Amino acid sequence: MTSQPSVLRADARRNRERILEAAVHAFSEKGADVPFDTIAKAAGVGSATLYRHFPTREALVEAAYRNELARVCDSAAGLLADNPPDRALRLWMDRFIDYLAAKHGMADALRAAVASGADPFAETLDKLRATLGTLLDAGADAGLLRSDIDPFDVGLSLSGVALITSAPAQRERAGRLLDLLLDGLRYGAAGPA
Template sequence: MATERPLRADARRNRDRLLEVAVRAFSRDGPDVTLDAIAKEAGVGIGTLYRHFPTREALIDAAYRNELARLCDSVGDLLRDMPPDQALRTWMDRFVDYMTTKRGMGDALRALIASGGNPFSESRDQLTAAVSTLLRAGAAAGMLRTDIEPDDVLVGFSGVSLATAGPERREQAGRLLDLLMDGLRLQR
């Protein structure tokens, strides 16, 4: 079995830029946005786009999974840079942003699923692992309760996100996340 060679720095930048633009374009214009328009907005040729993503479905899948990875991979940096309770609260805001992006890409994701893809195959496991890490760090620091199921917390975040969809309700989402955070804190 051949192993994939790591991308050159310029190829990595092009790929990352294509994914960033694709999320924005699919959220704004839906699944029928032209790949040529995405390549142009990313500042690359269509051949570069197809080298990284041979099909529209591959681009949609990679764009969604990249957003998920960015969210989940941020846990380590947050825990390094701030106390665990603040890291969790900051991650909650990022989760709401992720859900907003996911909703924005809804038509594109549905088109991907209709073509036989499953962009969500690992989402729940990755999100639960991220929440688990944050909860364990908070419990170890004596800041968060130890009797919390990560999946329950994830459902709570999701509920807040769904109930407060739209930028005009972002302030309310923050207040609800603060309430949820208060319920997670260790009472002294």
């Protein structure tokens, strides 16, 4: 993993974000071997800027993957602030399914990174478990969701939905399956607090 200074200048931070967005898109659309120059051009930066932030392909893949996961997980707080907890969870589920679709598109790049010794998944489970735990606890505290749910079980369920509905044409079916999952999470809840 490439370590970044704790505080980047604003322009460097913007460049890094643009590079990560371009990388996710490029790896998803063109595969693991997309040239760095293509990513740099799409991000609107020079190759030297890209290499300064990410000296290896594995470092870029790992950072892009973790950045996408962080975006999804970080969105939970805003969703909870703006919605009832059960609705926030359902909206977050949609974001997670979309994230997994992007991850699926990056599969070759992730496999290549892992083969070279990188571990882009090192923090994934803990981050997901914590985010799902926050959403589920808020729902249980409000009496809208059951209180006996293991966040890891929900994560596995979401992964299963993503696996069987990975084609873009299946996105509507994924939504219906997420609705069923949420209904199961509501079953037996205490009722609105």
